[in-house]
Amino acid sequence: LKSPYHGGHLEVIVGPMFSGKSEELIRRVGRAVIARQQVAVFKPAIDDRYHATHVSSHTGRVTPAQAVPGTAQARRLIFGQGDLLDAGSHVLPDVVGFDEAQFFDDGLVPLALELADLGVRVILAGLDLDFRGEPFGVMPELLSRAESVEKLTAICVICGAPATRTQRLIGGQPARRSDPVVMVGAAESYEARCRVHHELNG
Ligand code: ADP
Structure with missing residues (x-):
């Protein structure tokens, strides 16, 4: 089967x-x-x-x-x-x-x-x-x-709760809402975060 x-x-x-x-x-x-x-x-x-x-x-x-x-x-x-x-x-x-x-x-x-x-x-x-x-x-x-x-879910890197979000960091800072979804050549990194710890810069 x-x-x-x-x-x-x-x-x-x-x-x-x-x-x-x-x-x-x-x-x-x-x-x-x-x-x-x-x-x-x-x-x-x-x-x-x-x-x-x-x-x-x-x-x-x-x-x-x-x-x-x-x-x-x-x-x-x-x-x-x-x-x-x-x-x-x-x-x-x-x-x-x-x-x-x-x-x-x-x-x-x-x-x-x-x-x-x-x-x-x-x-x-x-x-x-x-x-x-x-x-x-x-x-x-x-x-x-x-x-x-x-x-x-992943594990939230801030609190250890189940992570449902992907945190994008540009030069270590939360990305802006207006940033394009795909950025070519940016010094970016990603982390798994829960809803509470998911941040956007502005
Ligand atoms: P995805 O395709 O969803 O990005 P992968 O299958 O490539 O995930 O990788 C999952 C693995 O990532 C986990 O088994 C673990 O070893 C590793 N990992 C790294 N950071 C985390 C995190 N914050 N929470 C859970 N797993 C993590």
């Missing part, structure tokens, strides 16, 4: 940074591999190139993955060069994983739904909230549409 679901479905894993999302994705994918299922894992490429890479957790566990510039490229790798017309001759993976799902474009929702409808187990791991504590990109819609949602 593959899973408690009959056929395809969406599983979403969310939480702040350091909550173990990648670890959990790697754990689920690893079990599928042991069961000799076909698995494909994707993550967003920082530049516009495809390349073979891996998903790694902060503890150092890894699983092979493909870096893709967007969901169009992930779709092409999953379905073969053609589109659904070729799907008959192209064997779909049993399991498709997406790490850092919050950085994918809007095409991730229809792709995930299409895969689930075709019988694929789709596992999506990502940040539910950005550094301001606002819903992040495509995650709210994925959370609504998923059969299964796991919200993980």
